[in-house]
Amino acid sequence: MxxxxxxxxxxxxxxxxxxxxxxxxxxxxxxxxxxxxxxxxxxxxxxxxxxxxxxxxxxxxxxxxxxxxxxxxxxxxxxxFIEGSTVKEALDKDPSVAEYVCPLIGKALADLHNRGISHGDMTTSNMILGNDGILCITDMSLGNLNADTEEMGVDVRLLQRAFASAHPTIEKGFDTVMESYVKHKTDADAVIKKTEEIGNRARYT
Ligand SMILES: Nc1ncnc2c1ncn2[C@@H]1O[C@H](COP(=O)(O)OP(=O)(O)OP(=O)(O)O)[C@@H](O)[C@H]1O
Ligand SMILES: [Mg+2]
Known part of the structure; x- marks a missing residue:
């Protein structure tokens, strides 16, 4: 069984x-x-x-x-089977893991976006931090291989909300993700602008 x-x-x-x-x-x-x-x-x-x-x-x-x-x-x-724990579990257990894992999240998301791929459900439950220290991204059924800036913005926005709701005590978590994202993503400004637009839309509708 x-x-x-x-x-x-x-x-x-x-x-x-x-x-x-x-x-x-x-x-x-x-x-x-x-x-x-x-x-x-x-x-x-x-x-x-x-x-x-x-x-x-x-x-x-x-x-x-x-x-x-x-x-x-x-x-x-x-x-x-990826041996490890979800990033959500890892951060719940030890918030200091954020220093290590957040730059990896930003880098991984930037690489996906640089290749025109959106994830669609970018939360810390859909990433596994392997026991070998490698970050694995999963649960991609809502992604798109021909993503536009809007879909990339949605990924960033979802991640921001995931950090705010699931990890409110990890202060610089999302900022650290974004520092790394901006470093690795080409034309990150366009995505960030879109993310802000999506955030404003959510606030006023
Ligand atoms: N390859 C894997 N290796 C180890 N654990 C995994 C793997 N894939 C999934 N898991 C575990 O199972 C959980 C659920 O998997 P997943 O996120 O793919 O499904 P889901 O959220 O139920 O699916 P969906 O959102 O598509 O309905 C993950 O959060 C993780 O804990
Ligand atoms: Mg999932």
């Missing part, structure tokens, strides 16, 4: 095995509140999109889990 490690809004994530390797299996389960045809379409699109983006995002700078297998009969993805 596979043991669940997370039951999210859309997916059940279990520890699994693939050809003798420890793996994670993420299955998009049916949602009764959605019309069956729409439900199938969403599960199918998100599974495909996630696989595509997890693969394309991998670079010398960004680590993502290796995809071992995809089963479209149950909308599941089997991927490499």
């Amino acid at each position: 596979e043991s669940p490690i997370a039951v999210g809004a859309e997916a059940v994530v279990t520890v699994s095995e693939f050809l003798g390797r420890k793996a994670v299996r993420k299955t998009r389960v049916p949602k009764k509140y959605r019309h069956p045809i729409l439900d199938e379409r969403i599960r199918s699109t998100r599974t495909r999109n996630e696989v595509r983006i997890i693969r394309q995002s991998r670079s010398d700078i960004v680590r993502t889990p290796v995809i071992y297998d995809v089963d479209m009969s149950e909308y599941s993805i089997t991927m490499e």
Whole structure:
């Protein structure tokens, strides 16, 4: 019996095995509140999109889990198990980890954006700090391989909100992320301008 490690809004994530390797299996389960045809379409699109983006995002700078297998009969993805803890858990346990991990987050996001990729759900629960110290980015089903400045702005904004709500005691966390982002992102100004615009929109609507 596979043991669940997370039951999210859309997916059940279990520890699994693939050809003798420890793996994670993420299955998009049916949602009764959605019309069956729409439900199938969403599960199918998100599974495909996630696989595509997890693969394309991998670079010398960004680590993502290796995809071992995809089963479209149950909308599941089997991927490499990353030994470590989510950045959320790591920061909750020891806030001083921020000094190490925040620059890595900024650098990884800048590299994704430099290659025209948006993440779509940029929170500290969707990054795993490996026991080897390497940051791994996951949960990319809402990303886009042809992202525009608006989508990049949304990534930055989501991250800002994630730090404000999940890590309110880590004072310079988001600032440290952005210092690194600005250092590595080409034309970071355009994204930052967009981020402010999105923030203002959220405030006044
Ligand atoms: N490759 C992996 N290795 C180790 N742990 C993982 C891996 N992928 C996911 N996890 C763990 O499972 C949790 C949930 O995974 P994920 O964020 O992909 O799904 P989700 O948030 O439920 O999905 P979605 O937002 O797409 O509905 C992560 O926060 C992490 O703790
Ligand atoms: Mg997630």
